[in-house]
Amino acid sequence: MNASGTTSTRPYLVRALYEWCTDNGLTPYVAVRVDETVRVPREYVKDGEIVLNISMDATSALKLGNEYIEFKARFAGVARDIMIPLGRVMAIYARENGQGMAFPPEEAESAPVPAPGTSADAQAPSRNELQPHRSEGLLAGSDAGADEPEPPRPGSTNPGRPALKRVK
Secondary structure: OOOOOOOOOHHHHHHHHHHHHOOOOEOOOOOOEEEOOOOOHHHHHHHEEEHHHHHOOOOOEEEOOHHHHHHHHEOOEEEEEEEEEEHHHEEEEEEEOOEEEEOOOOOOOOOOOOOOOOOHHHHOOOOOOOOOOOOOOOOOOOOOOOOOOOOOOOOOOOOOOOOOOOOO
């Protein structure tokens, strides 16, 4: 709970946007800031972030709870258990049009922890615009990723494209 004694709105907004995506035939993606509390395949983490396809076709046993997003997904043909604390979700958006919502870091959150094999000096700089990375063409639920078009990135510079911006 936060200081005012109410629960966070983040899990409710994530569930609402997930439902909106699926109701409209869109593919819900989540951008996640990875640290030691996030259980994802580390080999797909880039600059301390990972973008995951959480559609019904890409996951099984999906649970959008108040504390965690949990599901099973295949990465390069290997089934993995994924667990993401909701406080680590940076954004949820539709792959096809980039519409969605970015979230501010949680108040108690510290600086992002670099992915294994990177130095603390190589951390991504702070940005006003959210630009999640697509990790080597492989997202949850896609074995090859080669035939799948590059998802729109929130904050892209294409005119006429929606952009997610972090508001403080």
